[in-house]
Amino acid sequence: MGEENYLPHVSIDCVIFGLTDNSLNALLLKVTGTESWVLPGGYVEKDESIEDAALHVLKSRTGLTDIYLKQFMTTGNSERSFPDDVRRICESLGIEWTEGHWANKRFISICYYALIDVNKFKPTGGELEQEYQWVDIHNLPQMLMDHDNILRKGYEALKENLGNHPIGINLLPDKFTMPELQKMYEIILDKTLERSHFQKKMLRFDIFRRLEERREGVPHKRPFLYRFDENKYQNELKKGARFDV
Amino acid sequence: MGEENYLPHVSIDCVIFGLTDNSLNALLLKVTGTESWVLPGGYVEKDESIEDAALHVLKSRTGLTDIYLKQFMTTGNSERSFPDDVRRICESLGIEWTEGHWANKRFISICYYALIDVNKFKPTGGELEQEYQWVDIHNLPQMLMDHDNILRKGYEALKENLGNHPIGINLLPDKFTMPELQKMYEIILDKTLERSHFQKKMLRFDIFRRLEERREGVPHKRPFLYRFDENKYQNELKKGARFDV
DNA sequence: GCAAAAGTGTTTGATATACACCCATGC
DNA sequence: GCATGGGTGTATATCAAACACTTTTGC
Numbered sequence: 100m101g102e103e104n105y106l107p108h109v110s111i112d113c114v115i116f117g118l119t120d121n122s123l124n125a126l127l128l129k130v131t132g133t134e135s136w137v138l139p140g141g142y143v144e145k146d147e148s149i150e151d152a153a154l155h156v157l158k159s160r161t162g163l164t165d166i167y168l169k170q171f172m173t174t175g176n177s178e179r180s181f182p183d184d185v186r187r188i189c190e191s192l193g194i195e196w197t198e199g200h201w202a203n204k205r206f207i208s209i210c211y212y213a214l215i216d217v218n219k220f221k222p223t224g225g226e227l228e229q230e231y232q233w234v235d236i237h238n239l240p241q242m243l244m245d246h247d248n249i250l251r252k253g254y255e256a257l258k259e260n261l262g263n264h265p266i267g268i269n270l271l272p273d274k275f276t277m278p279e280l281q282k283m284y285e286i287i288l289d290k291t292l293e294r295s296h297f298q299k300k301m302l303r304f305d306i307f308r309r310l311e312e313r314r315e316g317v318p319h320k321r322p323f324l325y326r327f328d329e330n331k332y333q334n335e336l337k338k339g340a341r342f343d344v
Numbered sequence: 345m346g347e348e349n350y351l352p353h354v355s356i357d358c359v360i361f362g363l364t365d366n367s368l369n370a371l372l373l374k375v376t377g378t379e380s381w382v383l384p385g386g387y388v389e390k391d392e393s394i395e396d397a398a399l400h401v402l403k404s405r406t407g408l409t410d411i412y413l414k415q416f417m418t419t420g421n422s423e424r425s426f427p428d429d430v431r432r433i434c435e436s437l438g439i440e441w442t443e444g445h446w447a448n449k450r451f452i453s454i455c456y457y458a459l460i461d462v463n464k465f466k467p468t469g470g471e472l473e474q475e476y477q478w479v480d481i482h483n484l485p486q487m488l489m490d491h492d493n494i495l496r497k498g499y500e501a502l503k504e505n506l507g508n509h510p511i512g513i514n515l516l517p518d519k520f521t522m523p524e525l526q527k528m529y530e531i532i533l534d535k536t537l538e539r540s541h542f543q544k545k546m547l548r549f550d551i552f553r554r555l556e557e558r559r560e561g562v563p564h565k566r567p568f569l570y571r572f573d574e575n576k577y578q579n580e581l582k583k584g585a586r587f588d589v
Numbered sequence: 590g591c592a593a594a595a596g597t598g599t600t601t602g603a604t605a606t607a608c609a610c611c612c613a614t615g616c
Numbered sequence: 617g618c619a620t621g622g623g624t625g626t627a628t629a630t631c632a633a634a635c636a637c638t639t640t641t642g643c
Contacts, residue, residue, distance in 0.1 A: 106353045109452060149420035149452060173418040173454050175394035207354060207394060209418050209452075262586075263508065278622070290584075295624075296605065303604090319621040320613040341507075343588055523595070538633060540597075545631085564594040565640040591643085598637075605630070612623075 102201045105142035110208045111149065111156045112140040112246065114253035115163070117217035117233055118270045123286050124233035125250055126161060126222055130243060131191040131229060135184075138246045139225070140208070153211045161231065162223035167214045167269035171256035174249065175207035184243040192227060212253040214269035261287055265306060265342050268327045276314050276322035277301065284344055292344075304342055306332040347446045350387035355453045356394065356401045357385040357491065359498035360408070362462035362478055363515045368531050369478035370495055371406060371467055375488060376436040376474060380429075383491045384470070385453070398456045406476065407468035412459045412514035416501035419494065420452035429488040437472060457498040459514035506532055510551060510587050513572045521559050521567035522546065529589055537589075549587055551577040 115126040127136040141156035143149055153170070157163050182203040189196035217233070224231050234240060236254050239247055261267050267283045268275070281297045301307065308328045313321035335342075360371040372381040386401035388394055398415070402408050427448040434441035462478070469476050479485060481499050484492055506512050512528045513520070526542045546552065553573045558566035580587075 106450075106452070108351045108354065143420070143452075145450070146422045148422050149418065151422075170418065173394065173415065175388070175454075177391045177393050177396075205351075205390070207351070207388075207454075209420075259508070263504070276622090293606065293608095294622080295608085298623080300604085317621090318615055319619090320623075322622060341588075343586075521595090538635095539595080540635085541632060543596080548631090562594090563642055564592090565596075567595055592641100594639100594641085596637105596639075599635085601633085601635105603630100603632070606628085608626085608628105610623100610625075612621100614620085614622100616618085616620105 104144055106145060107201065108204055108206055109143050110140055110206045111143060111152050112138045112208050112210050112249050113153060113157055113160075113168075114138060114210070114212040114250050115157070115161065115222070116212060116214050116236075116253075116257060116270065118283060118286060119217065119233070120282075121286065122235045122237070123254075124217075125236050125239075125253075127232055127234050127240070127242070128160065128224070129230040129232065130188055133187055133191060135187065135241050135243045136232075136234070136246075137188070137243050138249060140246075143209075149209055153209075157213060160225040160227070160229075162225060163213070163215065163220055166220060167266065168211050169213075169256075169260070169266075170209065170211050171260075172210045172249075172252055173207060174210065174245070174252075175205075177205060179207070179245070180205040181244040187243065208249065210249050210253060212257055214257075214266060216270060216272050218272060258287060262343055263341065265304070265327070265332070274310065274312070274324040274326055276324060278322055279314075280325070288344070300344075304335065304340070306335055306342070349389055351390060352446065353449060353451055354388050355385055355451045356388060356397050357383045357453050357455050357494050358398060358402055358405075358413075359383060359455070359457040359495050360402070360406065360467070361457060361459050361481075361498075361502060361515065363528060363531060364462065364478070365527075366531065367480045367482070368499075369462075370481050370484075370498075372477055372479050372485070372487070373405065373469070374475040374477065375433055378432055378436060380432065380486050380488045381477075381479070381491075382433070382488050383494060385491075388454075394454055398454075402458060405470040405472070405474075407470060408458070408460065408465055411465060412511065413456050414458075414501075414505070414511075415454065415456050416505075417455045417494075417497055418452060419455065419490070419497075422450060424452070424490070425450040426489045432488065453494065455494050455498060457502055459502075459511060461515060461517050463517060503532060507588055508586065510549070510572070510577070519555065519557070519569040519571055521569060523567055524559075525570070533589070545589070549580065549585070551580055551587070 117124050128139055129136055139156060139160035143152040153168055180203060185202045186196045222231055270283055271279060277298045281292055285292055306328055307325040310324045310326060312324045314324055315321060362369050373384055374381055384401060384405035388397040398413055425448060430445060430447045431441045467476055515528055516524060522543050526537055530537055551573055552570040555569045555571060557569045559569055
């Protein structure tokens with residue numbers, strides 16, 4: 100079945116990042132009947148682009164659509180085949196496994212990371228109804244294949260990109276406060292930032308619009324809400340501005 | 345032949361960058377008997393990693409070894425097959441071509457860029473003895489397949505990386521002067537930099553060592569020679585330093 | 590001597606860093 | 617009232633940008 104529909108030797112793996120109050124998490128799927136976890140992954144259909152493949156993998160494995168996605172690496176050692184792990188996965192899904200199974204072969208994996216607002220996008224177990232869980236990227240459980248390595252490389256890529264582009268807003272709601280924006284940077288870059296300086300710097304980028312509203316329902320003084328302004332951002336990009344933090 | 349030895353549907357393409365006095369050039373191979381050019385490319389053997397594949401492609405197509413190489417993109421639209429161009433290439437190499445040729449299929453290309461000092465590493469036409477040429481990246485000739493697009497994306501990736509890491513030294517000789525370093529940045533980033541500021545900034549990075557020698561055989565005052573210091577660089581990296589220009 | 594490139598210094602404005610101050614809110 | 621978080625202001629150090637001065641070389 101897989102052999103006819105998919106490009107052989109090529110897989111897609113997705114690291115989905117989401118923020119909770121104090122940690123950066125990745126969405127993992129549990130291999131039913133084991134204590135092992137995997138990244139949402141899949142294969143490339145013969146008549147779809149690899150970007151479309153990443154989108155369909157995300158949708159079918161987690162139910163997520165319309166989210167920020169970035170390719171960060173393609174990995175492919177010659178030893179990159181995991182028949183034992185494939186067998187475990189097949190068993191957990193009730194799929195027949197043989198030594199000659201097509202998914203046992205050596206695979207090249209094209210890796211993407213996704214950034215989502217965990218309060219807006221609610222993942223599901225996907226079409227396979229798998230158990231899923233947000234796990235702190237600094238405290239990973241046992242993972243099959245080389246998925247722990249892919250996850251770590253994805254985190255490195257995220258940190259590098261975040262240092263140059265305001266992509267982190269994809270982890271926040273449409274309306275966010277400066278303290279929330281700062282917290283996001285602090286969690287991902289894993290260092291504390293100075294409050295006053297952070298706010299001035301962000302506002303100097305001139306890519307956010309301050310709303311008349313403030314965040315309600317929180318203790319203490321209510322912080323202003325801001326919104327990312329795509330037009331302003333494109334203008335600044337044209338001017339050659341940089342957004343390094 | 346290809347079908348047995350190589351992973352199907354997967355290719356490697358390399359953008360090799362080199363500097364001349366006033367422009368950034370890419371190394372292109374001419375398709376014999378045509379006026380079309382291609383990037384050095386090839387396929388992944390079934391028992392080699394994709395990094396090793398990139399290295400062997402470089403060596404077999406250009407004779408180059410032991411040079412800086414970076415993966416920057418994997419591209420793969422479902423329409424990414426080029427039977428007409430494959431036929432031209434086969435004809436120019438005296439290889440039999442049929443409609444069913446394995447290289448006609450849809451291919452995913454894993455793309456790398458290489459940075460070389462054009463005075464140290466001398467490319468050849470490779471095992472196929474093809475005509476090769478350094479061409480200004482801002483003035484590309486007719487290229488087969490989507491190689492012009494790959495080249496442009498490689499240049500974009502180079503610019504982005506150069507803004508964060510001192511990788512440009514791979515385009516220069518081991519010993520280089522500050523004016524040479526500046527010129528390299530100016531050519532790649534396509535903007536002029538202020539001389540005094542540039543020198544202070546580079547020296548503040550504290551990753552270069554000034555030698556007792558000066559560049560000889562040039563008119564006017566002789567500039568000092570510098571050398572990249574890997575230890576210093578690793579120290580600064582550990583301290584969390586950034587090298588953005 | 591003159592022109593040109595390189596090394597270095599100076600001036601001014603912008604940004605980074607650290608911290609202070611006041612305001613709004615819940616308790 | 618008090619603690620806490622948020623908005624804003626201030627002082628100092630550092631860096632950026634522009635430019636000047638001096639040295640060294642070829643002609």
